[in-house]
Amino acid sequence: MFTEDALSAPPVTIPVDILRFNTCGSVDDGKSTLIGRLLYDSKSLMEDQLEALERSADITGGGQINLANLTDGLRAEREQGITIDVAYRYFATPRRKFIIADTPGHVQYTRNMVTGASLSNLSIVLVDARLGVIEQSRRHTALAALLRIPHLVVAINKMDLVGWSEARFHEIRAQFEEFLPRLAIKDVKFIPLSALNGDNVVEPSVHTPWYVGPTLLGHLESVHIASDWNLSGFRFPVQWVNRPHNPKDAALHDFRGFSGQIAGGIVRASQKVVALPAGITTTVKQIWTYDGPVPEAFCPQSVTLVLEHDIDISRGSMLIGLDDNLPGASSDLQAEICWMHPRPLQKGKKYYLKHTAQTVQVVVAEITHRLNLSTFDAEPEPAELAVNDLGQVRLRAAKPLVFDGYATNRLTGSFILIEPGTNATVAAGMLHPPREVVKPENGDYVI
């Protein structure tokens, strides 16, 4: 099973970064096959996985291996030949580690796509070369743009079924380029491929001499992933108050720390911070970690902050830095949302909103507009947002949130809506930048 020379293999070098990506497209465009092909051709599959694949081919596939079975992990998925829920896959090449989310394209596509893509560095939108751009291609591209996924790959698949036509490739590319300028996507790459046969997936294709770009894997390995994390403007949502209450250890008896994950910027020991919403300025006495105190920490590290003053801070409070990048604090919220539930969003309805580490009640004050995905026009004041709709809303919260615009900070600019009673997660929201920022120079902020 293991060869002797496994032990004389060179020491493993730890790949430096992780690329998270997701595949989207409509049913049968070849998403699952493409992921199977990536794993298969990059030799990321193990013998027992291949055996299982061959076994299921004998039973269901008339002897043909079905690469989609690699991600279609549920029985119903294999039986129906569709993907039901987001599946995650992991593989590594000598250059990078990859986390893939296979996001299915049928009824619940918005829910699935948002789940699979919210933290992606890159989205692959698949297009069936025979069909060209369809409604789903536009939706998925719009969602990728809304989520501000930095890189997009348009994978024009099933090129084998259109005779590897260069003209067809350019036709589809032109269809995309018609609407791309209306969306906030900076980097788009078009790749002609056949997931079924593996052309331009890992190995360059002999059928596309007219295509000079990289293979899909080549692109995934080399695309520059600028830091996803915002390093300007310190944001620290408090998740948990760390109080050992230790009666025996004098040093721990009075320990009171605030544990959380830095959601933006950098924090240094002995710097000033403001606790919001209390609005009190204090100093960082120590940045406590399990591995010892550190002089500074940055987003997205998880740390515990010990402060100079004993002030009222609990889960949901936010500590911020006193630099130029200040957040807003308001209970009047304007946001883009993706609606994911069969029961529509309507004006006047109440939901729970979870933002950073706190949950507050909100009421829908206004549905500003709905995005028409055929024209990309905003349709003002629709009666409701139905499942899979994208739109803009105004919410009024029971208490002010401390937030940033989503474009500035994904972690302090995003929220989910939860339906009371069923506890279903019904929407993903992206906040507009605050109209006013907090003013810490105000005397109130100093004790």
Added chain:
Amino acid sequence: MPSYHLDHLQHLETEAIHIMREVAGEFERPALLFSGGKDSICLLRLAEKAFRPSDLPTPLLNVDTGHHFPELNEFRDRRAKQLGAKLIVRTVEDAIAKGIAQPAPGEISRNQLQIPVLLAAIEEFRFDCCIGGARRDEEKARAKERFFSFRDSFGQWDPKNQRPEIWNLYNGRLNPGENMRVFPLSNWTEMDVWEYIKREKLEVPSIYFSHRRSAVRRAGQWLPVNDLIPPRPNEEVRELTVRVRTIGDIISTGLVESPAEDVDDIIAEIAAARVTERGSRADDKASEAAMEDRKKAGYF
């Protein structure tokens, strides 16, 4: 000039710590499932990183099938003590005696019986959340799992109706009787786990390292010779140098022939491996959907 860059293990670590703290913040009575296996060893270190200098806010819970490797239980008890954590063990043996679990006629494996025991423990202690060490790369059905995996009042997982999980915003809201399973290691691979064990200098049970053991050849695998299913006359028995790659019950855990003596050896071995770790678990091989079926019924 500091680089403000996290490597992949540091990324996975901060993601997991964040999830642990969300559990502490959102649930009233969470428990941490600790078996003594490599994944739950990492979980414990992450819990220390999330909650120290305080005590861990969760007790440790283990379902003991009675078919565990003795080395595993010894390690489990010792580690819990070192951490000053409260360890709750509920046994299948006891559950059978109390009528909570009913073995199928002629069935020796205790695998299915873990489910009612876990659910009974959840009820007994009114746990609203169980943190587990499952990883998506282990198995196809697990690959569909969310970080916060909702279970209805029967403990069932409904893969077709999972809550969307977006950014790092986890919806932990429950109605009475419902339960959450939380998997902070979802994005970790087997290699990540061993690299983390190395980086954190974590102790693991001795059976992960190469040792001599009598093994019996059964269904294409080497299994430890044991009293529960003794070798039959026609079965091949050999004295081998082996280790375990993933730990299940003693009657179903495949042994791999390996000279790996320390964590570096194991890392090199996994880097060159051509089968997955679950390839050595007879319980998963039962059928294509073995894991899916167990999870739907309330498995970890």
